[in-house]
Amino acid sequence: MPVSTDIVASYRGPRPVMRRLLAMPESEGRALAILMAGCLVTFIGQWPRLAREAHLTGQELNPLLGGALLGWLFMAPLAFYLIAFVSHLVSRAFGARGSAYGSRLALFWAFLAASPLLLLYGLVAGFIGPGAGLTGVGVVWVAVFLWFWLSNLREAGWGVS
Structure with missing residues (x-):
């Protein structure tokens, strides 16, 4: 299925989508592509907020975008791999029998599937600014x-189904 269809299907029920992803042959390249797509969408979602910040503070926009690019496309994936490893260890401590790949895919897919809400968060942060609306979207x-x-x-x- 196309990724966009899987994202929409995740909002109806995430487990069947995850089951379908786990049924595919293990591919670290696929898992990394899912993570990088989520990070790219998140980076794009930051643009309105960064433009607002640059306008209000008189800063240049390009250095802000460069910092966000560095953070989301180069640093965040490393943090996600670490979080996935820790979640795998915690899952094993509670009796899970899944692989580390499954734990990575679970985290990476959750991040990508929830990323449309990060686009909304960025729009609210850019056009409305801090307040109840931004907090609500974040929650x-x-x-x-x-x-x-x-x-x-x-x-x-x-x-478990």
Whole structure:
């Protein structure tokens, strides 16, 4: 299925999508591509907020974009790999029998599937600014991301439907 269709399907129920991804042959390249796509979408979602910040503070926009690019496309993937490793160890401590690849895929897919909400967060941050709306969108993103991640981890580690 196309990625966009899988993202929409994840909002209806993340476990069948994760089950389908786990049924494919293991491919670290696919997992990295999913993670990098999520990081790219997040980077793009930062543009309105950074433009607002540059305008309000009188800073140049390009250095802000460069910093966000460095952070999201080069540093964040390393952090995600570390988080996935720790989540795999914690899952194993609670009796999961899934692979480290499954734990990585669970986290990376949850991040990509929840990334449309990060685009909305960036728009709210850029056009409305700090306030209840921005906080609300942020809380919704965190809730959806955790729902996806925990559901995916459950599917990857225990194979529970």
